[in-house]
Amino acid sequence: MRAADAPDAERLARVFLARVLEPGDEAGGRWVRELGAVEAAGRLREGGPQPAGVTDKRWAGLRARARQAEPERDLAVAQEAGVRFVTPGDGEWPGQLDDLGDARPCGLWVRGRPSLRMWALRSVAVVGARACTEYGAHMAAVLGASLAEHGWVVVSGGAYGVDGAAHRGALGAGGATVAVLACGVDRPYPRGHTELIGRIAEQGLVVGELPPGDHPTPSRFIVRNRVIAALTRGTVVVEAAHRSGSLVTARAAQRLGRHTMGVPGPATSGLSAGVHELLRGDAVLVTDAADVIELVGDMGELAPDRRGPVLPRDLLDPGARRVLAALPGRGTAPPGAIARGAQTTPDDAIARLYELRSLGYVERHGDGWKLTRQAVTAARGGGSRCRPSVFGRPG
Incomplete structure (x- = not known):
């Protein structure tokens, strides 16, 4: 029987906290670390002593959300949708998420059959602009397909543009791909990608921090990106303007000590300006899957020598x-x-x-x-x- 079928106090507490706390809430994560999930949930539910440094206004807001939380119902809805809740300490929990410290998710809702932990061990994030160019979509699809053909799991955010192209490339190659959503995994977003996310759930995994039925917000997209960065060995940015959310993923990867890579574009393209800014820093220029694998792969997985034609x-x-x-x-x-x-x-x-x-x-x-x-x-x-x-x- 799955753990979600017979939840214990720790799991119920974390499901409760996933409904009450916003993703990436470091103060909430500190409470869980210091008090334990069960005690932190109990204080929120019953109005116990509020943690030090929390204003009365914030505590009142959290208490109001706590009164609406129904963890048993969330688990039942998830089970009906074929979704499981994976928590730290579970065999399926990817240990690299612990690198997020107090910003670590309380748990992850997972839709799909494979083991998230096993897939995350050999995974690469491919992210970029939603309103990408044909060049960006082509590069993302080719990278997704080639990485999948070489046995790598392609992780992205399920969005329009580069994300969708990377997922489709991996699926088209018969490979593995993971979509990390900023909403409930039972409610695909964007709606135009309902069919695509359904295919990912059948062939790969759909993952999210938010409980069933929850909706995305601009801030949730931003904090979701830290999960993409932490899950994977490295992040490739295909196209990104200066204010692109995919740069948040790349910078999170850099903070976590992961490889950060960028695919160059025309110097005149505003959609490549953010990538070029990354490349002027610590990011590594890549042009194909072989370049990516040389960085994130095991010792000896080298890209071929780049030479012109032999005359x-x-x-x-x-x-x-x-x-x-x-x-x-x-x-x-x-x-x-x-x-x-x-x-x-x-x-x-x-x-x-x-x-x-x-x-x-x-x-x-x-x-x-x-x-x-x-x-x-x-x-x-x-x-x-x-x-x-x-x-x-x-x-």
């Missing part, structure tokens, strides 16, 4: 490249002049020239040598490339 002349022996470079761009040159330019002997230069002729780089004209038309075009970076059959690997 035919790159495959030549160094001596042959020096002789080729010694030929003039126009006209012919005698072997002696070519040898001096290549800093070699005339006999070596002649041997190299015949090698280069067999590969299609040079041709002989009387006693002189000149570059072929294809070699001149390739050297200038023209649109016509030398054919592999002509410019193959050296013999």
Whole structure:
């Protein structure tokens, strides 16, 4: 039987506190740490001694909310919706959330079959602008899909724009994704993402601090972001203006000692200005999943070397490249002049020239040598490339 089916006093107290205290309430978190969840809930419910430093006005407001709280009903509604309540100390509780200190959630409402703790161990947050550009949506979807294909869990906020694109990318790749909501997990928000959040619940996990039926507010979106940052090994910001909420996630990740990454965009785009500001600080520039995994993954999970295309002349022996470079761009040159330019002997230069002729780089004209038309075009970076059959690997 699940713990939610037979709640103990500690679990009921935390469900009660999740209804009374706002997410991220550090003063409330301190009461729970100092008094214990059961005692803190009892004081709120019964009007016991109010904690030191709490004004009468605030205490009255909390007491009013406490009178409306029905933890048994919240658990029943959650169970009916296929939602469980996970608390610190449970086997499914992700220990990295404890890094939030007194801002740690009282518990998390979880919808979906997988274990939140196991999934959070190998997860990356992909966040960004709601009103993103096509470029931002493309990058988020590609990152989500590629991370999922490499066995990483993609965590985001379920919002429009970058969040939705990252979730869809992971789902499309048949991978794992987690949506952390700023409302009750039984009431998807935004409503336009009802179908998407339903798919996430079927294939992944939907998580939130707020009890069933609760609605989002601007402040709840902001404090929700600390959970995204704490759950994951690192946060990637795809697009963000200077005042974007996704920057809150990135800064929370930095405070928690998590990796912070940014995907660069056009210097002229206001939706990339916030990302570029992060990159001027401690964030790391990433362009694909391999870059991300190199940072957040285990030792040895390195991104491939970034190199330009291998040109035919790159495959030549160094001596042959020096002789080729010694030929003039126009006209012919005698072997002696070519040898001096290549800093070699005339006999070596002649041997190299015949090698280069067999590969299609040079041709002989009387006693002189000149570059072929294809070699001149390739050297200038023209649109016509030398054919592999002509410019193959050296013999």
